Amino acid sequence: MENVLSGIRPTGNLHLGNYFGAVTSFVRMQNDYNCYFFIADWHSLTTHPKPEDIQASTATILAEYLACGLDPAKSTIYNQSDVPEVLELYLYLNMNTYLGELERVTTFKEKARKQPDNVNAGLLTYPTLMASDILIHRALKVPVGKDQEQNMEMARKCARRFNNIYGVEFFPEPQSFHFAKDAVKIPGLDGSGKMGKSEGNCIYLKDDAKTIQKKVMKAVTDTGPTEPNSVKPDVIQNLFTFLEIVSTPETLQYFEEKWNDCSIRYGDLKKQLAQDIITYTEPIREKIDMYSSDKELLRRVAEEGAAKARESARKTLSEVRKIIGFKVY
Numbered sequence: 001m002e003n004v005l006s007g008i009r010p011t012g013n014l015h016l017g018n019y020f021g022a023v024t025s026f027v028r029m030q031n032d033y034n035c036y037f038f039i040a041d042w043h044s045l046t047t048h049p050k051p052e053d054i055q056a057s058t059a060t061i062l063a064e065y066l067a068c069g070l071d072p073a074k075s076t077i078y079n080q081s082d083v084p085e086v087l088e089l090y091l092y093l094n095m096n097t098y099l100g101e102l103e104r105v106t107t108f109k110e111k112a113r114k115q116p117d118n119v120n121a122g123l124l125t126y127p128t129l130m131a132s133d134i135l136i137h138r139a140l141k142v143p144v145g146k147d148q149e150q151n152m153e154m155a156r157k158c159a160r161r162f163n164n165i166y167g168v169e170f171f172p173e174p175q176s177f178h179f180a181k182d183a184v185k186i187p188g189l190d191g192s193g194k195m196g197k198s199e200g201n202c203i204y205l206k207d208d209a210k211t212i213q214k215k216v217m218k219a220v221t222d223t224g225p226t227e228p229n230s231v232k233p234d235v236i237q238n239l240f241t242f243l244e245i246v247s248t249p250e251t252l253q254y255f256e257e258k259w260n261d262c263s264i265r266y267g268d269l270k271k272q273l274a275q276d277i278i279t280y281t282e283p284i285r286e287k288i289d290m291y292s293s294d295k296e297l298l299r300r301v302a303e304e305g306a307a308k309a310r311e312s313a314r315k316t317l318s319e320v321r322k323i324i325g326f327k328v329y
Ligand code: TRP
Pocket: 005, 006, 007, 008, 009, 040, 043, 129, 130, 133, 134, 142, 143, 144, 148, 151
């Protein structure tokens, strides 16, 4: 089975956009690949977070991913900082990566603009740390968003260059795995195209029934259709897209008919939609609560994941050391 690996930035709670996008894809992939999923806690240090923030956000993200169906029995789920082998490979990769190419990475330039007082070396070498995350397991496929393409190109460059320098065929070139095209796109309910953290329009998996209701009832609509069977404007289509995902076909059909004969009442639709979102997410929410309150279980999952990840990492590293000319341990 091919190795698939993905790094998860520990940035707060999962929303429905994440859930129906990346997370559902991860959960499905577990059956077809040998999956590694890790929380990129070292990467998060580029912005100097407080220790308590790191602790809270890594625990939250682990609990939420487990609640969504990432399964430690199928996949290797771990914290990056529990696998020190990654750092040794990072050192080797850094020796073969040039200042100029790191400075040209767009995400580096953007970050440098955003945090001019903290343009640290870790920020610059972010792509080599990411390459090390991937190459340490010799992963072939990496599910990432479009914004990671340049980092992926750097990872391939690191693999190629290592192979060239030492005249070996050791590291395979990892390919991006764009699940985005078949993943369901979740619209924002504020009239914007997409649900996203930066858009500030998210319904979170952990949101309780009241919060979900409030958010859905505030959804942007229009003054209603005036012609039978008219094309829906985007803000209305967004609501229907949601119904398609969380409601029964009968409910969807009912509101389609109401739309088509111009008797639709958006208040009714929203009430139904809120209820269906609540029903859909309820079992996930219960599991999030269960995992979040069981620190012992989270610790065990992270420990077992780390042990599996280190076993794979050690194998790679002992080959790498041999290739470079160091003693094998
Ligand atoms: N850079 C990725 C992001 O911003 C997170 C990440 C770190 C990652 N290491 C990785 C993703 C390795 C895939 C593979 O989302």
